[in-house]
Amino acid sequence: MKPLFAAVLIASLLAVGQPALAASADLTALEQAARKEGQVNSVGMPDSWANWKQTWEDLAGKYDLKHNDTDMSSAQEIAKFLAEKNNASADIGDVGASFGPVAVEKGVTQPYKPSTWDQIPAWAKDQDGHWALAYTGTIAFIVNKQTVKQIPHSWADLLKGDYKVTVGDVGTAAQAVNGVLAAAYAMGGNEQNLQPGLDFFTKLAKAGRLGLNDPSIANLEKGEIDVGIVWDFNGLNYRDSVDKTRFEVLIPADGSITSGYTTIINKYAKNPNAAKFAREYIFSDAGQLNLAQGYARPIRVENLKLPEQVKAKLLPIGQYKNAHPIADPAAWEKSAKTLPRKWQETVMMAMQQ
16 A cells, blocks of 8 residues: 555544544544644633643644634533534533543544553543543532631531532533532442432522532632632642632542543544544643643553652642542443432522522
8 A cells, every 4th residue: 555545544534533543654644634624623621621721732833723612511512512513613522521421322422542542541431432531630629718717628517617618500510510429428428329419418508508600710719609619620720820828729538539521522523633633632641741730630640750840739649538439430320410400309499498
């Protein structure tokens, strides 16, 4: 096979979503095809989240890929892919771990296995390459020390306060959904039994202490959040971006959950090669270090050497002793689907009483 014909064939195979593991020749063809497209449009991958900003700047500076992002929740990303189909305005998104299988079930993804595939743990990837966690996070509290005088160090402490607790939109946001699971774990539940977590937030709702806005950096900066329930990487980033002395970030001592986020490549992407090349870069050493610099734990951390200044950004490892990984992914996938309805029927109903 002549080299030129081979390159064209490889590029065409990549464009239709072949899941085969990328080899060096494939990567050259993929880079060329991505450069030709010249653009990658993302959803749910804003600059302030896990240092995506540096990855987009790298892809623009090194590979001439222009970029824009529309921030939205995991459920909204999947709905967008499904609604737009061949009129796709997004090429790639970043969704919570429980939403990866949902996206595949909805038929809106296409596979791509990066060249570092073998260094991604089996539990953290779809065997066909439709999704793979690029980084993990642990549910944490971010506390506004100007409005909360008695810092809560556990979920039990939260119930004793007089301030508002904000978890976000449990109907659509993976961060909020995992916040409920973390509370459930602390209160004796698990992936199959979320009722202790729902009961916890129902108590806050009945006391008028459940905040309904989003625990975002903008709302924290405006002073609208007393205690936000967020991923540790978001909390640390928000703290340092706004005012390191104003906020305290900690892992609740009585239990938390460690999960992660996966890219999904839109089956209908207008720039499929650019999307695949972006995933390739995200799983490269440089892309993984970018995530670490954004306070997230890279999925390939055991194959990386993190700079000391990056390690210094992170919370003490001792705080994570009661943080649990998802023990039963299949059960959690089922529970996560029913949680929004149960949240409306219990917690939100309590808000109205």
